[in-house]
Amino acid sequence: MFGRHRRQYTKQIARSLNYILNNPKCFDLTQLCVVKGHHCWLVHVDISVLRYEGNLHDACSFAMKAALSETKVPALKVNHDEETNEVSVDVCDDPYQYGVLDVSNLPVLITVGQINGVHTVDTTIKEDSVTLARITYGIKPSGSIVYMNKDGGGSLDLLNIRSMGKIASDSGLQMNALLMKKIQLSKEKQASWGHTNERLLFDDDTFV
Amino acid sequence: MDTSSPTQKKKPNELTSTLTTDYISGFDLISIEGYRQDGRKPDELRHFRVSFNVVSDADGSCYMEHGNCKLLATIYGPYEGESRSNQEQAVITCDFSMTSYCVSERRLRTFGDMKSQKLQMAIQRVFQQAVNTETYPKSQIDIHLKILQSDGNDYCPCVNATTLAFINAGIPMKDFVCSSTVGYIQNKCIIDLNQQEEQQKSPQLTLTLMPQRNDIVALTCESRVHHDIYNDMLDAATSANLQLFHLMKQAVINQLKTALHV
Numbered sequence: 001m002f003g004r005h006r007r008q009y010t011k012q013i014a015r016s017l018n019y020i021l022n023n024p025k026c027f028d029l030t031q032l033c034v035v036k037g038h039h040c041w042l043v044h045v046d047i048s049v050l051r052y053e054g055n056l057h058d059a060c061s062f063a064m065k066a067a068l069s070e071t072k073v074p075a076l077k078v079n080h081d082e083e084t085n086e087v088s089v090d091v092c093d094d095p096y097q098y099g100v101l102d103v104s105n106l107p108v109l110i111t112v113g114q115i116n117g118v119h120t121v122d123t124t125i126k127e128d129s130v131t132l133a134r135i136t137y138g139i140k141p142s143g144s145i146v147y148m149n150k151d152g153g154g155s156l157d158l159l160n161i162r163s164m165g166k167i168a169s170d171s172g173l174q175m176n177a178l179l180m181k182k183i184q185l186s187k188e189k190q191a192s193w194g195h196t197n198e199r200l201l202f203d204d205d206t207f208v
Numbered sequence: 209m210d211t212s213s214p215t216q217k218k219k220p221n222e223l224t225s226t227l228t229t230d231y232i233s234g235f236d237l238i239s240i241e242g243y244r245q246d247g248r249k250p251d252e253l254r255h256f257r258v259s260f261n262v263v264s265d266a267d268g269s270c271y272m273e274h275g276n277c278k279l280l281a282t283i284y285g286p287y288e289g290e291s292r293s294n295q296e297q298a299v300i301t302c303d304f305s306m307t308s309y310c311v312s313e314r315r316l317r318t319f320g321d322m323k324s325q326k327l328q329m330a331i332q333r334v335f336q337q338a339v340n341t342e343t344y345p346k347s348q349i350d351i352h353l354k355i356l357q358s359d360g361n362d363y364c365p366c367v368n369a370t371t372l373a374f375i376n377a378g379i380p381m382k383d384f385v386c387s388s389t390v391g392y393i394q395n396k397c398i399i400d401l402n403q404q405e406e407q408q409k410s411p412q413l414t415l416t417l418m419p420q421r422n423d424i425v426a427l428t429c430e431s432r433v434h435h436d437i438y439n440d441m442l443d444a445a446t447s448a449n450l451q452l453f454h455l456m457k458q459a460v461i462n463q464l465k466t467a468l469h470v
């Protein structure tokens with residue numbers, strides 16, 4: 001996938017993730033607030049794809065959820081002067097004083113495609129290239145659908161859409177639980193290491 | 209630590225162009241005991257780690273961590289070149305990009321800017337000489353470099369990683385290509401500068417060397433270097449590159465041993 005199509009594809013992924021992040025029911029934006037009306041945290045999510053093997057929507061949402069759950073928000077010292085209404089914010093010097101973001105309600109994207117009447121989840125690159133119609137669902141950990149986007153030139157009838165929704169809901173539930181479990185395992189593994197810097201990025205040891 | 213005693217006035221031919229900046233900044237780049245700010249000796253390289261076959265899709269790939277610099281080099285090729293390509297030799301193209309998060313301030317323009325283009329051309333020229341391009345006429349070899357984390361100089365780790373990626377791809381080269389920077393601070397040659405040391409206005413030069421043939425591939429110097437210390441700096445850079453060469457060779461041998469289950 002090169003050139004214009006790749007740009008469109010990645011922009012669509014960015015749009016889906018953007019919608020999920022800016023939705024107050026999925027991600028509590030007030031936890032990013034520092035001083036109401038004055039300062040707030042700005043979060044940039046940058047995703048670098050090292051290898052594309054199909055189903056990029058889902059993989060990006062898993063990566064984003066995992067990364068946000070590990071984000072360290074530096075501790076701040078805020079001085080709010082009531083009379084002059086001046087606010088001064090200082091970042092704490094101690095790198096070990098930080099807060100974490102709450103991503104327990106953050107949905108995960110599940111793409112369900114249709115090939116020849118059969119519904120597919122987590123397609124490989126070959127299956128992706130023959131899928132004429134697919135729907136990307138945003139599924140919360142409770143299984144409810146918060147986002148839906150249809151992609152591809154093929155058409156779907158209502159019966160198909162309903163069954164795809166059910167499939168997405170079930171897999172979304174499982175994936176959310178699996179993701180949180182893996183994050184927990186990874187945190188335990190990291191706690192047993194001394195310096196996280198010592199591990200090479202692509203070492204088998206770092207994966208859970 | 210007050211070192212501006214009256215006996216240390218600058219003599220006319222004293223090569224201490226860096227001294228004033230060191231004192232103004234309030235800390236010594238090389239402490240009295242002889243250690244640099246990151247704990248290294250002046251002739252010590254940064255921690256060097258490599259991992260091969262990272263991108264299984266590519267013909268050759270190498271993930272390298274050189275100190276705080278983390279980058280990924282992948283090689284695609286040789287494959288059939290475009291119709292206007294060279295009839296006798298392979299054409300080597302280089303694509304360099306950084307990620308938004310590679311430096312401490314989020315970077316929006318990750319490719320296509322001046323620095324990236326200069327680096328691309330430099331690496332393309334270096335490897336056009338180093339690779340045995342006559343064995344692959346009418347074909348093209350792509351180098352893709354991605355900086356995941358940057359610590360000052362990107363050029364040297366890029367050259368080293370590309371060499372290892374070429375070896376991983378099995379493309380014949382005339383020799384390894386190693387690259388290292390050398391600076392001159394407080395009357396000592398220091399090798400393998402990190403970002404903090406590079407930002408000092410001290411004489412520095414970058415040497416790209418073929419270690420076994422002892423051929424200089426590229427030598428860049430964008431600062432004023434006094435000719436008295438020039439030879440010392442070149443010697444220090446050569447020894448730095450030889451150290452790097454031994455590390456790289458060892459990494460390749462280890463990789464072969466694990467691949468052949470020896």
